[in-house]
Amino acid sequence: MPNVLLTNEQGVQEVFAVPPSAHSRFPSVWSGGTGSASGQYSVPDPPKRARPTKIGTFMRSAYLVGQLGTCDRARVGVSLVHVDHIVAQGYNGAISGEAHCDDVGHDIQNNHCVRAAHAEANAIAFAAKQGIQLLGCTAYITIYPCWTCTKLLFAAGIRRIVYGERYAVDERVEDLASRGRISIEKWLEPR
Numbered sequence: 717m718p719n720v721l722l723t724n725e726q727g728v729q730e731v732f733a734v735p736p737s738a739h740s741r742f743p744s745v746w747s748g749g750t751g752s753a754s755g756q757y758s759v760p761d762p763p764k765r766a767r768p769t770k771i772g773t774f775m776r777s778a779y780l781v782g783q784l785g786t787c788d789r790a791r792v793g794v795s796l797v798h799v800d801h802i803v804a805q806g807y808n809g810a811i812s813g814e815a816h817c818d819d820v821g822h823d824i825q826n827n828h829c830v831r832a833a834h835a836e837a838n839a840i841a842f843a844a845k846q847g848i849q850l851l852g853c854t855a856y857i858t859i860y861p862c863w864t865c866t867k868l869l870f871a872a873g874i875r876r877i878v879y880g881e882r883y884a885v886d887e888r889v890e891d892l893a894s895r896g897r898i899s900i901e902k903w904l905e906p907r
């Protein structure tokens with residue numbers, strides 16, 4: 717039973733024994749800390765925070781911006797990242813100021829909606845408009861890219877692609893990757 721030294725009204729120091737029940741009000745402080753075994757009371761170690769991964773953060777940013785898409789055949793988003801910073805984003809939709817598929821329906825040709833510009837094309841066009849260099853960026857895309865967008869990304873200097881869903885895989889994209897011209901990988905973390 718630990719002792720506590722107190723000074724009474726007459727200035728005389730007295731030793732009091734503290735019953736164990738007095739500690740139970742502060743169990744995490746008085747009985748849990750790293751110093752309790754040696755008699756030195758301390759606060760317990762704080763719980764460790766699980767920091768999100770960078771790849772997960774950039775992928776989730778692509779999913780988030782993809783929610784702005786205006787063609788419900790595919791709500792696709794992309795984040796273009798340079799040295800851990802998002803430098804451009806894009807989502808699938810009609811060009812600025814034109815009617816949205818969600819409002820007036822799709823414009824289908826050869827089983828594709830041609831009203832909407834693809835997310836990757838919109839991100840690259842935004843970068844061109846703003847004078848943002850994309851050389852060496854990584855593209856985080858919510859779905860596997862089509863061949864046209866892969867060519868645009870490649871032409872802009874992007875050689876690494878991370879995608880979320882394996883959708884409409886194009887053998888020309890696979891071939892480019894198999895010959896080491898680009899790196900393409902699936903994001904494997906839980907959503």
Ligand SMILES: [Zn+2]
Pocket residue numbers: 786787788789817821822823829830831832
């Ligand atoms: Zn559409």
Ligand SMILES: [Zn+2]
Pocket residue numbers: 834835836861862863864865866
């Ligand atoms: Zn595309």
